[in-house]
Amino acid sequence: MNRRMTVLAGAAAAVGSMLIFxxxxxxxxxxxxxxxxxxxxxxxxxxxxYSDGTMRISGWVKDTRSDGKCAAVKAEYQSGTQQSGRACPEGNRKDFSFYGAGQNVPVYLFTS
Structure with a gap:
């Protein structure tokens, strides 16, 4: 029983560490x-x-950690996903501008 709990706890920790970013x-x-x-x-x-049912999403993304990963932003428009350039190494900042159909567009910041 303890072995099973240890395996489950380890799996949960691994999944949690992937999602945190x-x-x-x-x-x-x-x-x-x-x-x-x-x-x-x-x-x-x-x-x-805009009055034609489109939306522009613009801004910047920055890498804030020296961990070998890059930071990026993506927007999921009705017509497909648009992604910023990857900001890396630490301190690097990238500007982005997305445009597409939709008035309620999910946007994500992530590292990979």
Whole structure:
């Protein structure tokens, strides 16, 4: 029984360590400004909506940890996912601008 609990605890810890580097989806709406942080990454972006049902998401992403990983942002538009350039090594910052159909677009900050 103890062996099984140890294996389950180890599996849960491994899954938890993978998920910790992905920020929760920030489904932004018109006019929102988001400031997000995950271990090793920081980002800020704004949402601008247009009368034709499209949205521009623009901002920056920065690598904040010397861990060999890079920080990036992705937006999941109705027509597909758009991703920023990878910001790395530590201290590197990348600007991004996405555009597509939708007025409620999930946006993620992550490291990989």
């Amino acid at each position: 992905v920020g929760p989806a920030q489904a932004g709406t018109c006019g929102d400004v988001v400031n997000a942080n995950v271990p090793g990454g920081q980002a800020s972006w704004s949402h601008t909506c």
